[in-house]
Amino acid sequence: RKEVEQDPGPFNVPEGATVAFNCTYSNSASQSFFWYRQDCRKEPKLLMSVYSSGNEDGRFTAQLNRASQYISLLIRDSKLSDSATYLCVVIRGTGNQFYFGTGTSLTVIP
């Protein structure tokens, strides 16, 4: 079973739409969780950390559900500039290796 599973999409949504991505992880010892954004032919960039209490940054909300072992990212009022691949990342507690999901491709359409 993969360490991290993510729906690859693609998600094609109109401007202004709300879109949600989910990601599941297999190891209950995982302790740190992140969402990264990667534009075409660029490096991944940290979007936000994910906490059990949930965290919000403007139009972006991230949530962690430890019981069900999944993390989510909600994007409200989508902008054209949100078009990218969104990667969920999980760190297992015993080390510092990042485990990446396969990434979800988002295209926001005018």
Place this chain on the structure above:
Amino acid sequence: DTEVTQTPKHLVMGMTNKKSLKCEQHMGHRAMYWYKQKAKKPPELMFVYSYEKLSINESVPSRFSPECPNSSLLNLHLHALQPEDSALYLCASSQGTGGQFGYTFGSGTRLTVV
């Protein structure tokens, strides 16, 4: 501008060549990483250096040889590569050795093996 600097940005090399990729960060991070990313795939971990010592080698072929000369520099020496090694090679660093603060990635070296 990224705080992790990778050079060169692009590299084309033959299968008999020897080349090196370089990575530098001045954020005082004590863990540094090499990742390989193929098109439309997530980054795959290759090596982890923690306090300048190799702590993880994800069974990478010996034609890839990492080196950490000091806490700010990380190199990846390449020799006798194969065309399937063509990929984006990403360097990253993290503040803690537990990665709990997230990674900062360099912009990568796009490698083509001919």
